[in-house]
Amino acid sequence: MKWKVSPFNDFIFKKLFGTVGNEELLKAFLNAVMKDKNLPLIEEVTIIEKLELEKNHFEEKLGIIDVHAKTDKGEVINIEVQLCNEYNIDKRTLFYWSKLYSSNIKKGQNYEVLPKVITINILNFNYYHEKWVHLFFTPTADVDSNLKMNELEVHFIQLPAFRKRHEKNFKTHELERWLTFLTQSANEEELEEIVAMDQEIFKVYEEIKHLLSDEEVLAVAEAREKQFLDYNSAINHAEARGRQEGVELGIEQGEFNKSIEIAKNSIENGLDDELIVKITGLSIEEIKRLRNELNK
Template sequence: MTTQEKYINPFTDFGFKKLFGSEPNKDLLMSFLNEILKLNIVELTYKKTEHLGASDLDRKVIFDLYCENEAGEKFIVELQKARQSFFKDRSLFYATFPIQEQAEKGDWNYELNAVYTVAILDFCFEDENRNDLKMSVKLMDEHRKRVFYDKLTFLYLQMPNFRKSENELETLEDKWLYLLKNLHKLQNRPARLQEKVFTKAFETAELAKLNDSERTAYEDSLKYYRDVKNSLDTAKEEGREEGRLETTIKGIQKALQRGKLTVAEIAEDFDMPLEFVQKVKNQEI
């Protein structure tokens, strides 16, 4: 931790839970969720984050944050620091737990309350969605191209794609995303973030207000975060030339197979010459 830092880094486990994961600060989480999900949550209850399978042999999951609103709707809020294999599969698997826990014994009509998974990503997917800031996913009727079931929602926030400056902030959603991405770099509260909810957010995040045990926990959490980032950056640099071409070709092949984008659009997405993508399509590479 450098002496210049004034506020916690919300991408650390400690920082994220300090900001959003405690009963006194649930109004911050409600404000954030209301803005990014376009809801009107008036009350949240934190629920246990560790969930066991049906038997001792089944895999357990541990959510970063898990809560329920006044209507019984469930919210999984996850912070993901690094890209991992089958992350989308993992999201779906996690969502099955708040679905299954709604089952009632005896006579039950299977009516479910909505389940929302919000994933705040410190990376971007390596597919056609990698340039999107927000990805909102529901079950869709492929033929009619409309939502088939609106009670299961996955919202992915690819934070590297949030690039607005303070002067460009317009909505409360903009301001929340700006705070998440830049909080640990700030020395003062930005003029655009004067809403009451941000007064509390900045007070909560101030490093000088942490007690000794919190400071130790934060420094440990920050060290882990930096170690992960440094390892990823090193691996990326070392494998850049060796693996980049093969990875790019595989990505283009998948995009072509989906058939949703033109060759020109794929070339633009992958930042590759049009001729290269055409050769991949013609299996000349």
């Protein structure tokens, strides 16, 4: 039951939950998320097919692949799997939430037509404290927490935080059952038990087997997996070299020198300017100056 690529590989996840015909699988996973926070369940969901991750999109190294859907109540749902930490997920989430929210109104229409937008971010890194697996955000009034602006609903699911949990309550907790299965964070016997006890997870299991038996699908998924590993390796290498060279330069030269060294190594490892700005906190002008200096 152990697979060559993770179901959270963004290409495979899109095939599983973002393909027309797999609405029941998407609804089952969404309702596991909703139940975890005692939120109203979804009766029906329609998948809206958008961008597919194909081979010719690989040049977009950090391209985001998401699942876009609507519920029977008109709510818009966006599920995003993010494998790499770009150090901006909170701001990025609010930006894309606002774009989705505002895109549902046309000139001259009443604001009442704007639907609730639910965003679910599945992160392969801990952006918040590692003790939190599932965080739920919605604005509440400062005078009464029962007063809410219900149009905004944002979820973060941190996979490393879940993997780190020693005891996973998959027998009675639906979201933990899904996450245990999808992250493969259990032994073979427990994974077989999960598949046997949950009909929708069994369907996902069968769909994964079918997808990974297709040589072309497997090749694309494995290429995407390698791309992610290479990217993380480049960042880790750049940061490690920067830290080491910062020590050699002397701590008294401060964090600025350390950031400069990390930036230089990031440039040498092929990272783009905007990402280096996020990693180091240096200005875009400083990064360009360093790039010109290194290219001489």
